[in-house]
Amino acid sequence: MRKLLVLALVGLAAQLVDGALGMAYGLTSSTLLLFAGVAPAAASASVHLAEIGTTLAAGVSHWRFGNVDWRVVGRIALPGAVGAFAGATFLSSISTESAAPWMAAILFSLGAYLLVRFSRPLRANRAAGRLRSRFLAPLGLFAGFVDATGGGGWGPVATPALLVSGRMEPRKVIGSVDTSEFLVAGAASIGFLIGLGSEGFLLPTVAALLIGGLIAAPIAAWLVRIVPAQLLGAVIGGVIVLTNTRTLLRAGELGGPVPALAYTVLGAGWLVALVLATRAMRRTRRARATAETTLAAQSAGDAVTPAGEPVTHAGDPATPAGDPATSAVRPVAATAAAATAEEPRRLAAAVEG
Numbered sequence: 001m002r003k004l005l006v007l008a009l010v011g012l013a014a015q016l017v018d019g020a021l022g023m024a025y026g027l028t029s030s031t032l033l034l035f036a037g038v039a040p041a042a043a044s045a046s047v048h049l050a051e052i053g054t055t056l057a058a059g060v061s062h063w064r065f066g067n068v069d070w071r072v073v074g075r076i077a078l079p080g081a082v083g084a085f086a087g088a089t090f091l092s093s094i095s096t097e098s099a100a101p102w103m104a105a106i107l108f109s110l111g112a113y114l115l116v117r118f119s120r121p122l123r124a125n126r127a128a129g130r131l132r133s134r135f136l137a138p139l140g141l142f143a144g145f146v147d148a149t150g151g152g153g154w155g156p157v158a159t160p161a162l163l164v165s166g167r168m169e170p171r172k173v174i175g176s177v178d179t180s181e182f183l184v185a186g187a188a189s190i191g192f193l194i195g196l197g198s199e200g201f202l203l204p205t206v207a208a209l210l211i212g213g214l215i216a217a218p219i220a221a222w223l224v225r226i227v228p229a230q231l232l233g234a235v236i237g238g239v240i241v242l243t244n245t246r247t248l249l250r251a252g253e254l255g256g257p258v259p260a261l262a263y264t265v266l267g268a269g270w271l272v273a274l275v276l277a278t279r280a281m282r283r284t285r286r287a288r289a290t291a292e293t294t295l296a297a298q299s300a301g302d303a304v305t306p307a308g309e310p311v312t313h314a315g316d317p318a319t320p321a322g323d324p325a326t327s328a329v330r331p332v333a334a335t336a337a338a339a340t341a342e343e344p345r346r347l348a349a350a351v352e353g
Contacts, residue, residue: 004208006036011212015054017236023155023177024114024236026051029209030151031107031240034247038202040099041091044151045192046202048088050209051185057214059179067175069168075133076140076158077180081187083144084154088188091149092195101251104244106150110157111240115269117160118233119276121284131167140180148188154181230284234277238270 010032018025026047033043062068091099143157155177162173192200245266249259 004204007033007205007208008212008215010036011050011209012216013212014209015213015216017232018054018155023159024152025054025213026147026152026154027107027110027150027156027240028152028236030103031111031243033205034100034103034107034151035243038205040103040151041192041196042200042202042205044088044091044103044148045189045196045200046205047151047209048084048148048185048188048192049201049206050213051181052189053210054213055178055182055185059182062175062179065175067171068179069172069176072131072136072162072168072172072176073180075131075136076143076176077183079137079140080144080147080154080158080180080184083141083146084148084184084188085144085191087145087148088191089195090145092192092200100247103150104247104251106146106153108241108244108248110146110150110153111237111244113156113160114233114237115241115273117156118230118237119273119280121280131162131165135165144184144187147184148191154184228281230277230281231274234270234273238266238273241266241270 010029014025014028014032017028026044029047029050030043033047034040038046059068091103094102139158139161143154143161146153146157158177158180159173162168162177163170168176189201242263245262249262254262
């Protein structure tokens with residue numbers, strides 16, 4: 001009973017992280033299950049079976065809030081399902097001794113990626129065109145394979161790639177990736193069922209993870225408004241890196257001063273990432289505050305011409321209706337005001353990315 005309670009807390013913690021970052025449910029759950037001594041294939045299989053329920057709930061919620069681009073979902077989910085099935089089959093075919101360092105290496109890499117990703121602001125290129133299948137299909141295939149073999153990775157691989165492309169709103173990136181993961185988790189579960197059989201799923205573990213995740217879902221919706229995602233991402237990335245370092249050191253049979261040196265270097269890198277994440281978070285908040293202030297001023301009608309004179313509106317009693325000079329100035333003034341109003345919107349969009 002105590003073990004199931006711990007697993008439920010693992011699912012709850014993983015869902016809190018996923019709700020705040022839009023990624024890392026499987027990454028966090030698999031890392032903690034491996035740390036608790038669960039076999040790699042069983043850990044990934046159980047996590048993916050639990051994700052069928054959590055991703056279904058997340059997908060429905062995103063759909064109701066209009067956060068899903070179904071065109072992107074269709075083009076990334078199917079290749080993702082193929083990659084996840086292949087990854088589950090591969091992980092099921094290798095021994096536990098071989099799978100442990102493989103899975104730890106993937107989780108370590110994804111944790112390091114989270115550290116780098118959240119230690120700096122993400123710049124988006126809003127001028128880019130629409131996402132094409134030649135970009136989405138390989139991305140889905142790779143993310144699905146990594147997700148199944150690493151016990152997680154669909155969100156950490158797919159979400160940043162779509163955000164960096166700058167071709168979707170951040171809320172639609174997270175909503176579309178979360179919705180696509182339902183199909184990916186289902187395909188991975190089928191692959192594990194074929195490769196491991198029904199005994200490969202630890203059903204009490206699945207139930208505990210699922211219950212914990214469902215309980216945490218509404219809390220995560222509140223937490224995302226309180227805890228800065230920038231800082232939380234760096235914290236979780238460091239935890240994942242340090243946790244999987246132990247498995248890698250054991251697999252390499254490295255003893256003596258090597259473990260202490262490795263933990264010291266990684267700990268220092270984690271501290272640097274936290275400092276950079278804090279600085280990036282503060283810069284983002286200042287930029288957002290500036291953008292909101294400028295937008296508020298524009299909405300209050302404070303737009304002025306470059307010369308500092310109030311914008312002349314059509315129908316002004318002091319302006320002759322047929323004055324050629326006014327007719328020439330009015331389009332220029334309107335264009336300047338529109339450009340002035342558009343700039344803070346572009347800044348706000350970049351900050352949200």
